[in-house]
Amino acid sequence: MTYPIWPIGRVESPLVELSDAPRQGDEGAPDAVLVFEPTVAAGLRDLRPGMDVLLLTWLDRADRAVLVVHPRGDTSRPETGVFATRSSDRPNPIGLHRLTIRTVDGLRLHVSGLEAVDGTPIVDLKPVLSPVADR
């Protein structure tokens, strides 16, 4: 039994290579553009500049067979189960990114620091709720 994720858009970013990408969005990631499919336009209509949102992506270059990693790729650190880390290698490689919307231009949302590489599929976007919403 599996469930199909339908990409609803793509990330546009100056980050092209995974090796150039910071490990988290608050570690010097560039601004980026979220480009949505016309089919989901109605779902975007209440997003506004300044809103804090959670972006869910599909990390399509991840290795889904990995269950144990060295945190942050540092082999001096002990191996750790992936569910206790933010490794992108994991059975269902969904990226979770906290962002601020800068500008809204139709199907294009300009957002603050995002560590996902160019072309990464977009899965969902949710408003940050306080106090439950964390990253």
Place this chain on the structure above:
Amino acid sequence: MTYPIWPIGRVESPLVELSDAPRQGDEGAPDAVLVFEPTVAAGLRDLRPGMDVLLLTWLDRADRAVLVVHPRGDTSRPETGVFATRSSDRPNPIGLHRLTIRTVDGLRLHVSGLEAVDGTPIVDLKPVLSPVADR
């Protein structure tokens, strides 16, 4: 182009009917058990009681064709694009739940207040990151 989600476990909860479930985990949701598949056991090994985690679920009763809703089902509130709400009805119905691990018993993790109903498929589990803490 779609990507397959592989459920890695299920929620066990006294909540059986959607109509009984609170809308967010901090609105009186009961404790629950996350029951993982034996195939992902190695990924769980560093989870400990007291850890704050983000649970991702697949809200398998959601309506994936919905793009606009009345927030919290309140028809007195204006219709809003789903990406500006936490509605479970949305194109990719991934639930995001912040929890604290109470106890770990092999493949069974007992967790604090969870608003997902019994049987909900588990997609992923990630640690909560604090801005400077080790990851």
